[in-house]
Amino acid sequence: MNKEEGFVDVTWGKVWYRRVKGAAETAPLLVLHGGPGGSCYPLQRLDKLANGPDGRMVVYYDQLGAGRSKGPTDQALWNLDRYVEELGQVRERLGLDEVHILGHSWGTTLLASYLLTKPAGVKSAIFSSPCLSAPRWAKDQERLLKQLPEETQETIARCEADGTTNSEEYKQAMQVFAKNFVCRIEISAEEREATSKLGNLEVYNTMWGPSEFCVTGNLKEFDCTPKLHEIEVPSLFLCGRYDEATPESTSYFSSIVPGSKLHIFEKSAHSPYREQPEEYREVVAGFLDEAELAVK
Template identity: 60%
Template structure:
């Protein structure tokens, strides 16, 4: 059964979907990437409803949620508060959290406020340190042809990251480190769900140099405080590199680590069957403890 609607949060109303076949198991809430993207790319996770309720939502300012124009709203603390407000509105007293990319940043920041009832966290292609992410992308860039590196570096230095030249260079990077298969049609159709202003304010105009308000974000020194079971996953060719993902996993006291061998940053699209199986088995193992 699909339930959908709008929830009042600080700054406006957010759109949510809840898939529930009445299994009675602990729900999982999904935190999409971005910042300023949408849950549309993660809708394959609704398949988990065969085992438990699945909640997807578009964070404020993007997707099908309201789009207030107050730039002061685009701060990580407000997104943390928003997650708590959604849990309260949907009576999610106990919950698993699955975050992807920026969603892992949000998941970690939320868990470090020590909320009750979080049974486990899945850090999918994690970004838990902006400085580490930046270093990893600079290393990834070095694996690309010299002319692509030159275009990206020059456009960043000249402030022309909105140029067609930069877009084409980013496409080459994306085909290597974001998604290594042709993009599904629904991803192309739903690009309008994004809000680049949020990304720009929080991250910056480019993937490779963090200039936004997340520039100093680094929770590695506190991952030992997340004591519930955790699963860290990434693709073999991920922007969230296997080396960094395994490093984060080593810092969490109750963690598992998995690499999707044929994937980059979107294993739930590149290897959906294995992704769903790994996530499902982890959640069931936590529920049975």
């Protein structure tokens, strides 16, 4: 597998990227990781899309403020508009004139916002476990929290009311939530360590909040659903049956985007690329091949 990694300069710092080259002469797939403040590390399971005679190039990058990228340190720059501009600059620096884009979780927030600027050369879009309305997300989490043990619910409510979301008991309650709705399989110690080391909780807290289900950051009012009908590229929506990006909301978002497709992974929560990796890659690869034909 032919891999390349390095840095490209953007206005606010240096962006780390990784490119896995495939044999086929097809448009590459650019991957937008979750977060905010996450990294592309766990999504590198998509490397296998580059395998074989029909493999396509897969390109990843760590968004500024986290992962292996350097900068910015100014919290005022941790906002959606700047990340949209950063994405455009990354595409330009890496020569991704024609490209498919896959966003996961917060990456779908970034992807939808970018597409609504009407960029040229985007051949298709994949919204994996989408977050396209923060208010709707918050309501979904309220419903999911009610499925947890009463003791866990009480701990979460009390810690959020008291402002003790840094406490050990709150972290343990978050783990219960995560086991149900984020990832239902055991993650290796190596991946847990790497993900933790590469993540930046300061970015996450600034833009989102103290947890998946407590939205207090500058994305709190984000809602692009009134404009989703303006997305014109072939689109695929993905989520897990037990996803915190619920099947109901994912289906709703898909219904607004003209001609979009929907796939639900029956054994997954918010990490189908981890929980059902072979099916995830198969669905993504099939959609990309169809999208190539559709836009010729």
